[in-house]
Amino acid sequence: MPMPRPMIEADRDPADNVAALFARMDGLGKTQALYYRGCEVGHDGLLDRAQRWQQLLGAEGVGPGKVCAFLGDFGPGTVSLLLAIVRLGAVAMPLTASAKPNLSELLSIAGAEWLVQFGDGGDFAGAKVEVISGTSRNPLVERFQAAGHPGLIVFTSGSSGRPKGILHDFEKILAKFSVTRPG
Numbered sequence: 001m002p003m004p005r006p007m008i009e010a011d012r013d014p015a016d017n018v019a020a021l022f023a024r025m026d027g028l029g030k031t032q033a034l035y036y037r038g039c040e041v042g043h044d045g046l047l048d049r050a051q052r053w054q055q056l057l058g059a060e061g062v063g064p065g066k067v068c069a070f071l072g073d074f075g076p077g078t079v080s081l082l083l084a085i086v087r088l089g090a091v092a093m094p095l096t097a098s099a100k101p102n103l104s105e106l107l108s109i110a111g112a113e114w115l116v117q118f119g120d121g122g123d124f125a126g127a128k129v130e131v132i133s134g135t136s137r138n139p140l141v142e143r144f145q146a147a148g149h150p151g152l153i154v155f156t157s158g159s160s161g162r163p164k165g166i167l168h169d170f171e172k173i174l175a176k177f178s179v180t181r182p183g
Contacts, residue, residue, distance in 0.1 A: 017174035018086055018150065022047070024180065036075040049080030052124055054087055060114065060129055064089035065145030067110050067153070069132075071095045071103070072118030077127060081116060086170050091141065091151035099155070102163055109165050110153050111138035140167055 025033070028043040035041070062068050068085050070093070072078045078094060085092040093110050095103070107115065112132055119126025144151055150170040155163045 017171050017178060020178060021174055022083075022087065034076055034079060041076045046076060046080050046083065049076060049124055050083035050087065053081050053084030056129065057084055057088060057090075057114070060131070062088055062090050062114055064148060065091065065141075066114070067091045067093060067112045067138075067141060068114040068116065069093035069095060069107055069110065069112040070116040070118070071097070071099065072116075072127070073097075075123070077118050077123040080124075081127075086150040089148065089150050091144070091153060091167075092170075093153040095155070106155055106163055106165070107132055108135050109138065109155075109163065111135050111141050144169070 025043040025047055030042040030044050032040045033043045033046050057068065062085070066088075068090050070078060070081055073096070074094070082092050082094060091110075093106075093112055095106065099106055106112075112135055115130045115132055117128050117130070119128075141151075141153075144167055147169065149172075152168040152170050152173065153165050154168070155165050
């Protein structure tokens with residue numbers, strides 16, 4: 001009887017990549033995921049925060065294909081928010097404080113529909129969710145939404161002086177990490 005061949009990346013259903021990420025994190029429990037401002041945060045802590053974000057954003061209407069921007073320090077608050085956005089099948093657009101001068105332009109380029117801004121604590125309690133009205137739909141994002149995958153929009157400074165956004169398929173990003181490697 002022939003041995004079954006091992007599953008390779010091309011065999012995986014892309015939707016399995018998000019589920020695999022969350023299952024792996026769940027299995028890691030309290031082991032350290034982040035170190036932020038002198039504190040360790042376990043995988044379970046990130047997942048708990050992500051669950052709260054998922055409930056809040058879902059109630060706000062964030063869902064598959066919707067663009068949700070967030071502005072804050074990269075710590076437990078923003079990482080758990082990113083996880084929630086991915087789990088909701090939406091498109092995440094992370095920004096740092098350096099984006100504030102161009103914030104309106106960046107939100108418009110991406111067609112962002114929500115903006116989450118973090119306070120000084122950088123976590124759930126100090127965050128503010130704002131619905132953005134009047135932003136135009138980005139044709140590239142609209143075509144991407146047909147795939148039904150979560151996305152990630154990142155901006156470069158733009159050598160021409162104008163910001164340029166890059167839209168990534170989060171499922172494909174996660175496919176690179178489908179094989180567990182040593183930490």
